[in-house]
Amino acid sequence: MASTYTGERRSHLEALAARLPGQGLASRMIGADDPVLWVWHPHTGRQTLVFATPSHRGWLFLWSPGGQGKADEPERAARTLRETLELAQPG
Template identity: 40%
Template sequence: MAATSGYAIGPRRRHLEALAREVEARGLQATLTEDLMLRVVEPSSGHGILVVAMPMSRIRWSYLWAGGGQADADDPGGAAELIARALGR
């Protein structure tokens, strides 16, 4: 419940939706989960990762994913490129 509580729900959703559009533009599948994580899947291999958006300060957000992946949420296109590479694209 902590992941979606408080002031962060709206910004978290907006950041993840922006990232979803960017990864889909690169041929990946994106699904926003009920607990506000983005599941990104490379369709041909079926490999996927979960991405979260976390506030790093009151004004700065980052995307985080397994394996040490991190990107600035102000650059969803750059984050999508990193995620695509992590999934073998």
């Protein structure tokens, strides 16, 4: 059974995904009932999964290592993701 938030979660992730190419990033939506966004930097090869989750202050994007951004600011989140994937050290 799909989460009651699936439609809204998918909408936020799609808004973020639409802005990623402008930051030089690529992405793919994965997971049917509980979608997440797989994001990678084509030049560094670094990647992360982005989750969209409701919080008491609205929806948030969460990614590793320790990143987050407001879902109502997808352009800013896309820039922060690019910075993270450019600077992240291989683990």
